[in-house]
Amino acid sequence: MEVTLLVQAADDAFRILEKARGQAVELLNTATKLTSDTRWMEEKKIQAVLMGAQKKKSGLQNFAVTFLLLFAFWALLSGKFDTFHLSLGVICSFVVALIGHDLLFANVRVGDMRVIVQRFFAYLPWHIYQIVIANFHVAYLALSPKMPISPKIMRFKTKLESDISWVTLANSITLTPGTITIDIEEGEFVVHALSEKLADDLNTGEMEDRIAHVFMEADHIYIQDVLDVARIFAEFR
Amino acid sequence: MIIRGEDIIIRTIARVLVPFIQLYALYVIMHGHYSPGGGFQGGVILGASMVLLFITHGYAEVNRKFSENIAVLFSSIGVLIYSGIGFLCLILLGNFLDYSVLYKLLNVDPAHARSLGILGVELGVGFAVMAVMFSIFFDISTGGVLPEDEEERD
Numbered sequence: 001m002e003v004t005l006l007v008q009a010a011d012d013a014f015r016i017l018e019k020a021r022g023q024a025v026e027l028l029n030t031a032t033k034l035t036s037d038t039r040w041m042e043e044k045k046i047q048a049v050l051m052g053a054q055k056k057k058s059g060l061q062n063f064a065v066t067f068l069l070l071f072a073f074w075a076l077l078s079g080k081f082d083t084f085h086l087s088l089g090v091i092c093s094f095v096v097a098l099i100g101h102d103l104l105f106a107n108v109r110v111g112d113m114r115v116i117v118q119r120f121f122a123y124l125p126w127h128i129y130q131i132v133i134a135n136f137h138v139a140y141l142a143l144s145p146k147m148p149i150s151p152k153i154m155r156f157k158t159k160l161e162s163d164i165s166w167v168t169l170a171n172s173i174t175l176t177p178g179t180i181t182i183d184i185e186e187g188e189f190v191v192h193a194l195s196e197k198l199a200d201d202l203n204t205g206e207m208e209d210r211i212a213h214v215f216m217e218a219d220h221i222y223i224q225d226v227l228d229v230a231r232i233f234a235e236f237r
Numbered sequence: 238m239i240i241r242g243e244d245i246i247i248r249t250i251a252r253v254l255v256p257f258i259q260l261y262a263l264y265v266i267m268h269g270h271y272s273p274g275g276g277f278q279g280g281v282i283l284g285a286s287m288v289l290l291f292i293t294h295g296y297a298e299v300n301r302k303f304s305e306n307i308a309v310l311f312s313s314i315g316v317l318i319y320s321g322i323g324f325l326c327l328i329l330l331g332n333f334l335d336y337s338v339l340y341k342l343l344n345v346d347p348a349h350a351r352s353l354g355i356l357g358v359e360l361g362v363g364f365a366v367m368a369v370m371f372s373i374f375f376d377i378s379t380g381g382v383l384p385e386d387e388e389e390r391d
Contacts, residue, residue: 066256070256070257070260073257073260073261074260074264077260077261077264078264078268080271085267088267092260092263092264092267093260095263096256096259096260096263097256099256099259099302099303100255100256100259103252103253103255103256104252104253104256106252163245163248163249164249164253166245166246166249167245167246167249167250170246171246181246183244184244184245184246
């Protein structure tokens with residue numbers, strides 16, 4: 001009898017202890033969750049501030065540069081420089097830039113624009129030289145009696161990242177005689193080449209390297225990135 | 238129903254060219270009384286730029302910039318500008334679309350008033366033609382069924 005009572009009492013004591021332990025664990029869990037929640041929210045907030053600042057800045061810059069480009073185009077077309085026509089040009093450029101400021105410079109940082117334009121014009125002479133060489137090669141293929149062609153379709157993965165550099169590479173390949181870009185499938189170029197030499201020239205990847213240099217992609221550190229982040233951190237402090 | 242095209246080359250080139258096409262269209266409208274062109278031609282070019290964007294970027298992108306409701310609004314505004322200037326000339330005791338009488342309102346000599354009146358009418362024609370061209374293409378390509386309607390039905 002007494003033994004049973006003792007066992008019962010011990011059981012009760014155990015149960016109470018278990019309950020208390022469960023409550024304590026629950027409490028601790030809630031506390032952890034709360035802190036992690038607040039931390040997550042804070043991180044989100046910081047991220048939102050960062051993104052917002054970047055977006056606003058690049059949006060304004062895009063708008064301004066688009067407007068200036070369009071106005072220069074208007075002046076070129078119009079050729080009338082009296083107040084009436086220039087003010088018409090300002091209004092028209094403003095409206096078009098308002099509608100399409102996210103079209104012209106999607107995926108391009110305007111801060112890098114000056115460097116990109118400079119490097120693009122530095123790239124052109126080399127590309128024209130390549131076109132001339134390939135022209136002679138294709139003429140040789142067409143004129144020689146044996147006609148030593150070996151047409152083939154090749155695929156290669158590019159290291160370029162943005163759509164504008166893909167398009168530049170694709171158009172450069174198509175402009176060079178003897179090679180044609182058929183398609184771009186998720187960063188994989190499908191190219192038709194007329195002969196072994198042209199395919200080899202493409203496979204060396206010099207054109208790709210030069211375009212990566214023009215658009216500052218693939219193992220290139222953005223100076224503009226560092227400058228942006230520095231300013232935002234100064235604001236936080 | 239036209240869906241967003243997946244060819245990245247065409248999409249990027251269209252994206253870069255569309256603002257310049259639109260500005261060229263506005264140039265054609267504004268210089269219609271000096272050089273070849275005018276309201277109808279400029280309006281068609283403007284509508285074509287919208288159609289190009291529609292083909293390459295799909296319904297959602299264009300609907301954000303220039304929805305069908307705005308197209309309807311623009312076509313009515315265009316006709317309103319045209320007929321408004323015409324009837325204004327009637328009210329000022331001239332003939333319908335006789336712009337030279339507008340000098341009473343605009344405070345310039347009659348020849349200049351004529352030039353400004355033609356510019357206004359061409360702007361109206363351009364708006365109307367652009368909106369109607371776009372909405373014709375829009376109706377044909379969607380078959381009158383918008384993606385929103387389809388979602389509701391499903």
